[in-house]
Amino acid sequence: MSNMxxxxxxxxxxxxxIDTLREIGVEDCCFIGxxxxxxxxxxxxxxxxxxxxxxxxxxxxxxxxxxxxLCETNHHFYTIKARNPKDQxxxxxxxTGSNEPGFERFKVDILVPGKMDLxxxxxxxxxxxxxxxxxxxxxxxxxxxxxWSDRRRSRRPDRRAKIPADVRDIGDLxxxxxxxxxxxxxxxPYITDSFRRASYRRVKQFSVEHPxxxxxxxxxxx
Numbered sequence: 001m002s003n004m005x006x007x008x009x010x011x012x013x014x015x016x017x018i019d020t021l022r023e024i025g026v027e028d029c030c031f032i033g034x035x036x037x038x039x040x041x042x043x044x045x046x047x048x049x050x051x052x053x054x055x056x057x058x059x060x061x062x063x064x065x066x067x068x069x070l071c072e073t074n075h076h077f078y079t080i081k082a083r084n085p086k087d088q089x090x091x092x093x094x095x096t097g098s099n100e101p102g103f104e105r106f107k108v109d110i111l112v113p114g115k116m117d118l119x120x121x122x123x124x125x126x127x128x129x130x131x132x133x134x135x136x137x138x139x140x141x142x143x144x145x146x147x148w149s150d151r152r153r154s155r156r157p158d159r160r161a162k163i164p165a166d167v168r169d170i171g172d173l174x175x176x177x178x179x180x181x182x183x184x185x186x187x188x189p190y191i192t193d194s195f196r197r198a199s200y201r202r203v204k205q206f207s208v209e210h211p212x213x214x215x216x217x218x219x220x221x222x
Contacts, residue, residue, distance in 0.1 A: 005096070005103045007038070007047055013094050013106055014051055014132055020074045021055065026066060028056040028123045032111070032135040032143060037169045039129040040137060045172045046165060050107035054118055054135060063110045067092045070110075077108070117146060119190040138184050139191065141173040142199045149202045167210060174216040185221040 014035060021029050031039065034048030059066050067090055071077045076097075079090035093105040113120035119139070127134045134140070148166040151159045177184065203222045207214045 005047070005098070005100070005106070007043060009096070009098075009103070010035070010038075010048060010051075010106070011130075011132075013096070013108075016074070016076070017051060017053065017070075017094070017108055018132065020070055020077075021053070021066070024066070024069045024073055026055050026057045026059060028126070030054050030056070030121065030126045030133040030135045032118070032140060033109075033147075034165070034169065035132075036134040036140050037144070037172060039132060039134050040140070040176055041172050046168060050109060052109045052111060054111045054113070054121070056113065056121055056123065059112075063112050063115075064089060066110050066112075116143075117195055118143070119192065119195075121190045125188075125190060136188070136190070137173065137177055137180070137182065138188055141170065141177060141184065142191070142195070142202075144170050144173060145199060145202045145206060149205060152205075170206070171213060171216075174213055174220070178216055178219045183221045 014031070018029065030036070031052065032054045033050075033052030034046070035051050038045045038048055055063070055066055061068075067077075067079055070092065071079060076094050077092060078095060079092050082089055082091055092108045092110060094108055095105055096103055098104055111118055121135065121139070125136050127136055135143070144166060148163060148170060151163050151166065154160055200222065203217050207217060
């Protein structure tokens with residue numbers, strides 16, 4: 001028996017999480033990461049192993065307060081202490097109630113602007129796919145590229161193990177962006193100059209290691 005959930009199961013968790021966020025007052029939020037990649041690929045990309053949600057509505061207490069309120073509002077949520085005692089945050093999980101090995105719980109990462117170079121996005125730029133809010137493609141692609149670059153420099157085996165998935169996601173997003181004839185060099189209010197410059201460097205690094213994507217980056221103006 002596979003220890004990976006069906007995509008429908010993940011969609012149910014995603015929908016319930018967004019509903020609960022809005023119930024507690026986080027009206028503006030969007031998926032960023034593997035779930036957003038899956039939605040942009042019309043369900044054809046890899047299944048995400050967690051949910052990354054960027055919460056844009058200002059919330060007293062930030063991400064940790066949002067996690068606590070989610071747990072108080074929806075009984076499926078619970079938190080555990082981070083594995084590293086130096087980390088000052090709790091890890092949020094969704095209790096699936098499943099007996100399937102490996103799918104007893106599903107991780108939900110609550111993110112806020114200012115962390116991990118994530119910007120504050122105006123709600124007008126959020127893209128709804130299958131009634132689920134997603135970060136704009138421009139930002140998703142460059143943030144995925146940042147994740148790939150960060151993991152390359154990590155000494156932690158668990159982080160480096162995610163590099164192949166990052167490469168696949170980036171390849172899928174490049175294909176979609178080229179199909180839309182996107183130009184990711186065009187100025188966007190949610191992309192800072194420093195992040196854009198860093199992205200150019202990351203594109204060069206990525207192209208050296210994965211030359212099969214050079215033409216795709218060039219097609220986007222990079």
